[in-house]
Amino acid sequence: MTAAVRRARETEPADALPLGPPHRNATLTALNETHDPQLRSWVASANTQGNDFPIQNLPFGAFSRAHSQEAFRVGVAIGDQILDLTAAYASGAFNGSDDALAATQACCVPTLNALMDLGPSAWSALRLALSRALRLGAPEQALLAPCLLPQDQAEFAVPARIGDYTDFYTSVHHATNIGKLLRPDNPLLPNYKWMPIGYHGRSSSIGVSGQAVRRPISQVMRPGVSAPELAASARLDYELEVGVYLGRGNALGEPIALDQAEQHVFGLCLFNDWSARDVQGWEYQPLGPFLSKNFASTVSPWVITLEALAPYRQAWTRAEGDPQPLPYLDSTALRCQGAINIALEVYLQSAAMRDQGLPPHRVSHSNFRDAYWTVSQMVAHHTVGGCNLQSGDLLGSGTQSGAAADEAGSLMELSLGGKQPLSLPSGETRTFLEDGDTVVFRGHCQANGAARIGFGEVRGTVLPARSLTA
Ligand code: CA
Numbered sequence: 001m002t003a004a005v006r007r008a009r010e011t012e013p014a015d016a017l018p019l020g021p022p023h024r025n026a027t028l029t030a031l032n033e034t035h036d037p038q039l040r041s042w043v044a045s046a047n048t049q050g051n052d053f054p055i056q057n058l059p060f061g062a063f064s065r066a067h068s069q070e071a072f073r074v075g076v077a078i079g080d081q082i083l084d085l086t087a088a089y090a091s092g093a094f095n096g097s098d099d100a101l102a103a104t105q106a107c108c109v110p111t112l113n114a115l116m117d118l119g120p121s122a123w124s125a126l127r128l129a130l131s132r133a134l135r136l137g138a139p140e141q142a143l144l145a146p147c148l149l150p151q152d153q154a155e156f157a158v159p160a161r162i163g164d165y166t167d168f169y170t171s172v173h174h175a176t177n178i179g180k181l182l183r184p185d186n187p188l189l190p191n192y193k194w195m196p197i198g199y200h201g202r203s204s205s206i207g208v209s210g211q212a213v214r215r216p217i218s219q220v221m222r223p224g225v226s227a228p229e230l231a232a233s234a235r236l237d238y239e240l241e242v243g244v245y246l247g248r249g250n251a252l253g254e255p256i257a258l259d260q261a262e263q264h265v266f267g268l269c270l271f272n273d274w275s276a277r278d279v280q281g282w283e284y285q286p287l288g289p290f291l292s293k294n295f296a297s298t299v300s301p302w303v304i305t306l307e308a309l310a311p312y313r314q315a316w317t318r319a320e321g322d323p324q325p326l327p328y329l330d331s332t333a334l335r336c337q338g339a340i341n342i343a344l345e346v347y348l349q350s351a352a353m354r355d356q357g358l359p360p361h362r363v364s365h366s367n368f369r370d371a372y373w374t375v376s377q378m379v380a381h382h383t384v385g386g387c388n389l390q391s392g393d394l395l396g397s398g399t400q401s402g403a404a405a406d407e408a409g410s411l412m413e414l415s416l417g418g419k420q421p422l423s424l425p426s427g428e429t430r431t432f433l434e435d436g437d438t439v440v441f442r443g444h445c446q447a448n449g450a451a452r453i454g455f456g457e458v459r460g461t462v463l464p465a466r467s468l469t470a
Contacts, residue, residue, distance in 0.1 A: 056453055066155045074108070074112060092143060111392070112245070112266070113160055115266075159245075159303055161392045162206055166201060167395075169398040170373040177401060181416075205295055207460075213460050217231065219291075235277035237412050237432055238441075241396045242342065243269040261375070266391075301456060315335060325377070339368075344441065345441065347360035367400070370400070440459045442457045
């Protein structure tokens, strides 16, 4: 156990934050024995350096055996394996804890919604039971070893039933970059620094990593002509986002206060909000994105719980000279640790690169800690007017871009609106995505005195548009 974890456990009461004043999110942000970086698992692959799923991570997803007729079911990633929670429940390995047993029972279904509905104390109880049962030397090994399936023998589903999806716009760098391209004289609109801007998106077209995304068709207005045409998008793009899954919802008319917001958040994933820029440019005024965003969005298979992210929390600040948030979007806990340090990366692989055996090429990177608005602010603002969120609802963070030129989370920004092509290792160039291109996002967290945990990846490949004449 590191000094940081030991200090937190010895000196802090169970309901207090190690890094700030007590508050109601303590179960999700306090360090506890599950975060101890010295922990090792009897699943040997979980202990290898740089692997995304050490025993300190324990993310949830929905899987089935590839090429089988088996139903999808909830599992936990550990090393290169998946612990099948339906099988684990039947094994009796969790019979020692009523809370953990009830939580495991809620996982004997195809989606995470039932577990999400149980709330943070159940999530924590299950995480603790999983951590103890998967540790090196745990007596549960004999019961649980037969419940493992290698990840490379599994296929995945969208892990929750996503009733509603809302996409935010929390990176001020992205908002400014895009604003400059759309409105050079007025890049950042006056509301941006006062509230988390968002729009209600489309959940039916959200798929899981591995998704093949058909190039969309819609109205576009080409430069220099007087009428739009129906055409395949020529400016297809990705958006590097973090997805936020709601846990327990709220009743209609009852807002979620900022300091309770994270009690309602189950966990985070990687999220690609595919976007058709030429479609967007013609349709977005006055009501915002429509067909430019509704044809596909892709989530990573694994949901990293908020509790797993506790060691990577950071202070949230608002620059002097910027408006300070209104009281319903501000709190001491937010200031102490509202931000989350998640390193994000974008890789691109063309069909030619695949043919030549060239690996995906990293085109940009950024960090979720640089978001202008936090997870709790998104939840508090979304509900302040009484809107009810439900378990499994997904909030997109908006494209995460940093201040530097190579920290842009979309091709629209990297290519300066199509004016400056990127070079690929195959000798090809890109301004926007071509058919056959594969886009891969990866994410991971690191902090002093904590294990490195990863998000895995979200991957999608562009298919040609449907024929307009068929
Ligand atoms: Ca977006």
